Amino acid sequence: MNCNYFGKCGSCTLHDKTYEMQLDYKYEREKNRFDNLLPKDLSIDIIKSETEQFRYxxxxxxxxxxxxxxxxxxxxxxxxxxxxxxxxxxxxxxxxxxxxxxxxxxxxxxxxxxxxxxxxxxxxxxxxxxxxxxxxxxxxxxxxxxxxxxxxxxxxxxxxxxxxxxxxxxxxxxxxxxxIEEKLSISEQSYTFQYKEGGFTQPNTQVNVQMIEWVLNHTKGKGNLCELYCGGGNFTIPLSKKFDQVLATEISKTSIKSAKLNCELNNISNIEFIRMSSEEFVEALNEVRDFRRLKDVNLQSYNFKNSAKQDEFTTIFVDPPRAGLDDTTRNLTKDFHQILYISCNPETLYRDLEQLTKTHTIQHFALFDQFAYTNHIECGAVLSKRV
Ligand SMILES: C[S@@+](CC[C@H](N)C(=O)[O-])C[C@H]1O[C@@H](n2cnc3c(N)ncnc32)[C@H](O)[C@@H]1O
Incomplete structure (x- = not known):
């Protein structure tokens, strides 16, 4: 790394290693962590970062x-x-x-x-x-x-x-x-996004694009998609092209506003965005509580709870904050045939996958080096329900 402060600045904590060495170190660490949950013949995909000037x-x-x-x-x-x-x-x-x-x-x-x-x-x-x-x-x-x-x-x-x-x-x-306005080419299609100050954005744009492409490449597009923690629609908008209808939720008002606007900017009309915490969404779907915010939304029409039906295939996408999934959200996730999980914290991902692999099998697993030169790493897992 060509930086006057590398080794002194507390931002890049893995300063005693070259880019490849720090990536190998993180790969070995995560391979050991997830070893007992991954099928024996599954190799871990690795998505590298640029070595400098990668944070936007x-x-x-x-x-x-x-x-x-x-x-x-x-x-x-x-x-x-x-x-x-x-x-x-x-x-x-x-x-x-x-x-x-x-x-x-x-x-x-x-x-x-x-x-x-x-x-x-x-x-x-x-x-x-x-x-x-x-x-x-x-x-x-x-x-x-x-x-x-x-x-x-x-x-x-x-x-x-x-x-x-x-x-x-x-x-x-x-x-x-x-x-700010961003234009991204994702799987050879051009997308426009507006990122609002105060809303969540992925810091490493090149890795972000490859994360979205990895998810697109490994997702069985069929039926309807349920997404929790959707932010400004970063994954939602490209993924919507693979599904009939998409219901996406997120806690932040700012992000939901951006998500709706991003839908318009990309002429997408099959996504319904709702501002709701994941915990509230579970209550709404399980009909435990009524929400005024949902008065114009027909949740049951998505058939997310009819996963027992032979001809319905259900998919859930989650990209939670570092705390991972709470107990009720994790339980809800288990009902879906296909689970797409992006995580910025391997510790909570491991905790959640320990539970989810009781009913589902990990089909694909990846490490995305979003936060090069730090101990952090982003992970992705695609799971399918065992029959
Ligand atoms: C890691 S970000 C992912 C956002 C989006 N998938 C993306 O790629 O830009 C996690 C998101 O979860 C939202 N969030 C945090 N706690 C939440 C909760 N309890 N319920 C729903 N969303 C939540 C945050 O506002 C943030 O937008």
Whole structure:
């Protein structure tokens, strides 16, 4: 890794290894972990990351060095991370962020430095970038953002050809827009996505595309699809082409809004998105509780609970947060013929698969190196119900 801070910065924790070595290490670790659950003849697919400039979202603290500690005037600004000992490490570049973020970082800090109204009480900076060059920067402050701030920040937007959002306690100032537009080629089809600030996005875009393609390639498309934790429709939209009807749920209002918009942008009409936690969805499907949000949705028409019928084939896709599936969601999942599981935490995935493999067999298993140079790894499993 060609980075001035590799080995010092606490972000890349596997800094004593080359890219291939850290991937081998994670592969061996996960192979041992899942060994007793995987069929003996099943090989694990490995999807590699780019070795540098692979992160399309990043956040840094803003550090200030004062020439005169008493007057606290005209501080020198820099980006900062924690070092491996959790002390502040000032940085002027980062080799894992995208090319665009990398190029913008020095220009932005210099511009912020020159305008007191933009730099005063600024403590954090977040970048959200698309592969098509769209860039959203969120500046986070310990002060109320007044009109003067908006005027200067709007000028900076134009000067740098970026979008800026200002955030402070109970305040969010959107100057031009609060999203970026992304265009992805997935299995040779072109898709457009809008990613909204505050909604979940996969950080490593190249690996994300390969994850979606892996799921598409290993999914038996038949009948209807139920998806939980759908975010902004990252998997939902490409997967919808393989199914008759799709019902997708997610807890975040922001993400559900993006998901609906992403459907329109891609002319997809067979998905129904509902804002609902997975726990609530289980209650709704099991008819334990009525939900006003579902008054116009005919849940039973999807036939997810009729899996005993010979001619119905049911599929569920889950991509939960690090905690994995709660008990009721895991139980619901077991009812489906085909389970597609994407996980960012192998520990909770193992716990869940220990239960799911009592009724289902793992047909395909993959490691996606989304978070290169860290201990984290994303996993994918496709399971089918034993007859
Ligand atoms: C790992 S992200 C996956 C999102 C999406 N599949 C993607 O690829 O962008 C997990 C998502 O689960 C949502 N979430 C978290 N807890 C949830 C819950 N209890 N019920 C439903 N969704 C939840 C989060 O808002 C987030 O969008």
């Amino acid at each position: 979202r990043a956040e840094f603290r803003i550090w200030k060095t004062f020439k005169d500690n008493e007057t606290k005037e005209s501080p020198l600004l820099s980006y900062a991370m924690n070092d491996t000992e959790k002390n502040t490490l000032e940085i002027d570049q980062c080799s894992i962020v995208s090319n665009d973020i990398s190029s913008l970082m020095p220009i932005l800090i210099k511009s912020l430095q020159e305008k007191e109204i933009l730099s005063q009480k600024l403590f954090s900076c977040e970048f959200l970038n698309s592969t098509t060059g769209d860039m959203l920067v969120t500046l986070i402050y310990h002060k109320k953002l007044e009109e003067k701030w908006k005027v200067e920040a709007s000028l900076l937007e134009k000067e740098l050809n970026i979008s800026i959002i200002g955030r402070s306690r109970k305040q969010k100032e959107i100057l031009s827009k609060d999203f």
